[in-house]
Amino acid sequence: MSTLSHADMDIQMVTKAYARLAPVYDLVFGAVFERGREAAIAAAERVGGRILEVGVGTGISLPRYSRDCQLFGVDISEPMLRKARERVEEYGLTNVEGLEVMDAEHLNFPDASFDVVVAQYVVTTVPNPEATLDEFARVLKPGGEIVLVSRVGAEAGLRHSLEHWFQPAARKLGWRTEFSFGRYAAWASRTKDVTLIERRAMPPFGHFSLIRFGKEGGAVRHDTPAAIRAAS
Ligand SMILES: C[S@@+](CC[C@H](N)C(=O)[O-])C[C@H]1O[C@@H](n2cnc3c(N)ncnc32)[C@H](O)[C@@H]1O
Numbered sequence: 001m002s003t004l005s006h007a008d009m010d011i012q013m014v015t016k017a018y019a020r021l022a023p024v025y026d027l028v029f030g031a032v033f034e035r036g037r038e039a040a041i042a043a044a045e046r047v048g049g050r051i052l053e054v055g056v057g058t059g060i061s062l063p064r065y066s067r068d069c070q071l072f073g074v075d076i077s078e079p080m081l082r083k084a085r086e087r088v089e090e091y092g093l094t095n096v097e098g099l100e101v102m103d104a105e106h107l108n109f110p111d112a113s114f115d116v117v118v119a120q121y122v123v124t125t126v127p128n129p130e131a132t133l134d135e136f137a138r139v140l141k142p143g144g145e146i147v148l149v150s151r152v153g154a155e156a157g158l159r160h161s162l163e164h165w166f167q168p169a170a171r172k173l174g175w176r177t178e179f180s181f182g183r184y185a186a187w188a189s190r191t192k193d194v195t196l197i198e199r200r201a202m203p204p205f206g207h208f209s210l211i212r213f214g215k216e217g218g219a220v221r222h223d224t225p226a227a228i229r230a231a232s
Helices: 011-029 034-047 078-091 129-139 157-172 181-190 226-231
Strands: 050-054 070-075 096-101 114-120 140-151 194-202 208-215
Touching (some): 034 140, 070 078, 114 129, 129 181, 181 194
Parallel strands (some): 070 096
Antiparallel strands (some): 140 208
């Protein structure tokens, strides 16, 4: 299990890394993360309603959602959001309610504001992943879902050793290579009203996962956790 603390990932470093990446982000990370984005959007659309995308980046996902969904995007990086605003304009996305600079760990929304909180390739880049997940659960309505696509580190073996070796370099790019699935599962099991409902391996190389959590209450029924047992 990763032992990285918030001191290992700081917001300024991440902000700097994404300011540099913004002009080339879509070219470098567009296609490689496509399948994960598709799966996350499909999961979010099954719930529908008002969707918050945290770490929306250049807004690469925004045109893919059904126009019936009302979207709000937040990101720590203004240069990434500038790209997202251009995209909203280009595609005439009238269903995008807002795009704002915001820290995932301190969301400026009242409790129970959204039907779905989506975070794609984000949770392992924030200083305090568990506190960030708490914040997602806070702004989520009862019956809603948190939908993540996240890197999941190996627990042991060669991949685990390589991830450990690569971590200092990855940190400068604003990434964590070491982050076990156990952290997500442990967060869900100690968080009131939150249940892990799915984990599904995603490309590239199955090193990423689609992870869904449901918040109890409300009218929405979350599907069976059988997929978790199959995938873990
Ligand atoms: C790997 S990119 C993913 C972008 C987009 N979700 C995608 O699918 O390509 C990570 C994004 O998370 C944002 N981010 C990192 N830390 C954040 C934080 N603490 N609060 C909000 N956004 C953050 C970065 O600025 C960047 O846009």
